[in-house]
Amino acid sequence: MSDLFSILKQKVTGKNISIVFPEGTDERILTAVSRLAREQVLRPILIGNKAAIQNQAAEIGVELAHIEIIDPETYEKMDELVQAFVERRKGKVSEEDARRILLDENYFGTMLVYTNQAHGLVSGAAHSTADTVRPALQIIKTKPGIRKTSGVFIMVRDEEKYVFADCAINIAPDSQDLAEIAVESAHTARMFDIEPRIAMLSFSTKGSAKSPETEKVVEAVRLAKEMAPQLTIDGEFQFDAAFVPSVAKKKAPDSVIQGDANVFIFPSLEAGNIGYKIAQRLGHFEAVGPILQGLNKPVNDLSRGCNAEDVYKLALITAAQALQ
Ligand SMILES: CC(C)(COP(=O)(O)OP(=O)(O)OC[C@H]1O[C@@H](n2cnc3c(N)ncnc32)[C@H](O)[C@@H]1OP(=O)(O)O)[C@@H](O)C(=O)NCCC(=O)NCCS
Numbered sequence: 001m002s003d004l005f006s007i008l009k010q011k012v013t014g015k016n017i018s019i020v021f022p023e024g025t026d027e028r029i030l031t032a033v034s035r036l037a038r039e040q041v042l043r044p045i046l047i048g049n050k051a052a053i054q055n056q057a058a059e060i061g062v063e064l065a066h067i068e069i070i071d072p073e074t075y076e077k078m079d080e081l082v083q084a085f086v087e088r089r090k091g092k093v094s095e096e097d098a099r100r101i102l103l104d105e106n107y108f109g110t111m112l113v114y115t116n117q118a119h120g121l122v123s124g125a126a127h128s129t130a131d132t133v134r135p136a137l138q139i140i141k142t143k144p145g146i147r148k149t150s151g152v153f154i155m156v157r158d159e160e161k162y163v164f165a166d167c168a169i170n171i172a173p174d175s176q177d178l179a180e181i182a183v184e185s186a187h188t189a190r191m192f193d194i195e196p197r198i199a200m201l202s203f204s205t206k207g208s209a210k211s212p213e214t215e216k217v218v219e220a221v222r223l224a225k226e227m228a229p230q231l232t233i234d235g236e237f238q239f240d241a242a243f244v245p246s247v248a249k250k251k252a253p254d255s256v257i258q259g260d261a262n263v264f265i266f267p268s269l270e271a272g273n274i275g276y277k278i279a280q281r282l283g284h285f286e287a288v289g290p291i292l293q294g295l296n297k298p299v300n301d302l303s304r305g306c307n308a309e310d311v312y313k314l315a316l317i318t319a320a321q322a323l324q
């Protein structure tokens with residue numbers, strides 16, 4: 001395991017942090033959870049039918065001793081959870097609907113976090129991002145002053161580490177959204193000991209093309225600098241101008257970023273999601289995330305293409321967020 005995750009592991013171990021895993025029968029989740037419990041890194045809580053989870057664990061040969069399993073169907077405090085959910089979604093959900101919705105493992109798990117019965121949640125190995133994050137958007141909500149949550153990947157290859165955003169949530173961010181994503185991504189970068197040098201990406205560098213898409217990014221740079229004047233941030237950049245010093249010299253010689261950016265803000269979800277998967281699958285970067293930033297409590301999504309190692313590492317990150 002790289003230094004990055006060893007440090008996170010050290011940071012969270014022994015703090016009795018509890019993380020909910022709503023996908024209790026998923027093989028990758030069970031493998032990761034069993035390891036987290038065995039190494040006493042954190043306290044996992046699995047959601048689902050107890051017999052089904054135990055059968056699956058036995059089938060793949062993983063040990064679940066001392067791991068709490070909660071089945072929403074038989075949860076004895078369901079009435080309290082229903083009341084808390086109706087109260088949180090005031091006017092938007094009836095008691096009858098709440099009772100039905102809370103049988104969904106992601107809604108149920110998110111309510112455990114909201115009601116302080118767990119510190120964070122990791123899901124998405126078997127659910128789409130929309131189904132994983134919607135309960136968090138509705139229940140956990142964003143921190144005061146933050147309009148929207150966004151999804152970051154920490155991209156790791158040997159000693160290299162970068163932050164990519166937004167790769168998961170906001171389909172068509174406007175300039176204000178992009179500026180907020182940049183500022184939030186700087187905070188997230190520091191969590192991984194990355195001193196942020198932020199590039200706002202486009203298909204244009206410093207006016208080489210002009211269109212509503214490029215103007216959106218130019219305005220985002222202006223807004224981000226206004227929001228956080230202390231940040232090292234610039235754009236609009238094509239990826240090569242942001243990342244390759246010799247190209248930066250030609251395309252953006254006067255920029256504060258000289259081909260040395262380490263936080264990359266994509267102009268749309270299309271670009272961000274496609275971009276991270278190319279770096280992961282062709283560039284052989286490890287892509288851990290998406291880490292949701294800006295929420296009141298840590299809830300993180302997985303790609304359905306994840307493996308047990310990704311689950312383990314995202315759980316470490318979730319626990320570290322809980323300590324912040
Ligand atoms: C995230 C996503 C599911 C939200 O869509 P949605 O549920 O239709 O959103 P809605 O507009 O109905 O809003 C639902 C709630 O979430 C909130 N919300 C929506 N987007 C949000 C955001 N980016 N940040 C914070 N809250 C958000 C809304 O304010 C609303 O809250 P309310 O019910 O308390 O008023 C949607 O934007 C999406 O599908 N994004 C792409 C996900 C994806 O497939 N990514 C690629 C793979 S990672």
Ligand SMILES: CC(=O)OP(=O)(O)O
Pocket residue numbers: 124127128129167168273289290302303304305
């Ligand atoms: C983050 C992401 O792309 O998730 P999935 O692969 O599950 O759609």
